Every structure is written in C-alpha cells, then in structure tokens.
Amino acid sequence: MLNHRELFSLFPLLCKVRNPELAEKACNVWIKLFGESNWQNLEDIPFSPDKQKGSLVDHTKATMDCAFRIAEDMTDIYPISLDSDRILISAFLHDVSKIAEYSICDGDCVRTKAGRLYQHAFLGAHEALNEGIPPEIVSIIIGHTPQSNVKMRFLEGVIVKHAEAAVAEAGTDYEKLMRDELNL
Ligand SMILES: [Fe+2]
Numbered sequence: 001m002l003n004h005r006e007l008f009s010l011f012p013l014l015c016k017v018r019n020p021e022l023a024e025k026a027c028n029v030w031i032k033l034f035g036e037s038n039w040q041n042l043e044d045i046p047f048s049p050d051k052q053k054g055s056l057v058d059h060t061k062a063t064m065d066c067a068f069r070i071a072e073d074m075t076d077i078y079p080i081s082l083d084s085d086r087i088l089i090s091a092f093l094h095d096v097s098k099i100a101e102y103s104i105c106d107g108d109c110v111r112t113k114a115g116r117l118y119q120h121a122f123l124g125a126h127e128a129l130n131e132g133i134p135p136e137i138v139s140i141i142i143g144h145t146p147q148s149n150v151k152m153r154f155l156e157g158v159i160v161k162h163a164e165a166a167v168a169e170a171g172t173d174y175e176k177l178m179r180d181e182l183n184l
Helices: 004-010 012-016 020-036 056-077 084-093 113-117 122-131 135-143 155-168 174-182
Strands: 102-105 108-111
Touching (some): 056 084, 135 155
16 A cells, blocks of 8 residues: 555655655645555556656656756745745645546556546645645646646746646657648
8 A cells, every 4th residue: 555655765855845744744645546546556657648758656756856956946046935845745746636537447547537527636636625735735736737727826836837847748759749740
C-alpha cells in the first residue's frame, strides 16, 4: 500500500516543505485517490492516456523541480518573497486527480466516468479541500489547467502553471509540428 515514506522518496522535494502537517495532508490526497483507484503501481499511471509523455510521477516531480528552481531564481533577481510551501504543494497536487481520471482496463489506460464528467483537476481540488489543504493552494490546483476559467491570484500559481505547461511540452517534436502544420 502507498504510504508517506514512499511518496517522500518518489518526490524528494517534499522534504523542503517547511510545514510538515501540510506535506502530510498532501500525501494523504495521493494515498486516498490511489487507494480508491484500480492502479496496481503508482508509477504505471501515465501523464496522458496516449502514454507518449511519460508517467504522472515523472511529470509531477519535474513540475515540482522546475517550479521550485524558477522561484529560487526569481527571489534572487527580484526583491520579492514567495511561499515555497505553496509552490511545492500545489505542484505536488496539481495533477493528482489523474489517478482517478484514468484507470487501467485490459492493460490500456482509459478515462474513467469521473474523468469524462468533470473538468480536469476538479477531483484533486475536491480531495485537497476535504483533506484541509488551504484554499490558496486548492485555487492553484483548479486553475492550473487551460480547461479552467479561474484566474491565478498568486505569483506562486503563475509559476506552477507555466512550469507545468513547459514540462508537459518537453517531449514535443516542434520541428515535426512545423513540417506537418506549417509546411516549413
Ligand atoms: Fe494537469
């Protein structure tokens, strides 16, 4: 069964979260959604059903790493302070709903009923709220997707949203896109 220790080893930046209670609550969201899913291994869950963009775990880890580094650089460059817990926990939870949005069926990843009915990230935001994650972080979870109409209210959310979008595109063959779509 998935536990906190396993999540801390999969996502080492959780050790940088200053509020241990917040990190524990965030882990509970992963554990609950995974426990209710039909996935056998957390690392089998793909970032997207077409499986071409790696695993959910790798995507989440990369989003945490990139968002954290952007925040570090920005606080070096600008006289601003950023809430690193807000960045790390919202990056950790931004796509957790995919555990429930996808399921495994005859070896294939398919969208669940909930995954088809609800806007992406809704389920993760819902579980995060139930677990007592602060609304500021929940608003970043729900607002990170282009499906959402929620404006980011925090610079931490803007950083996570754009780090996530860049990470999600890391495997895209832009030269092929140019050839196929623009005939260049
Ligand atoms: Fe997402």
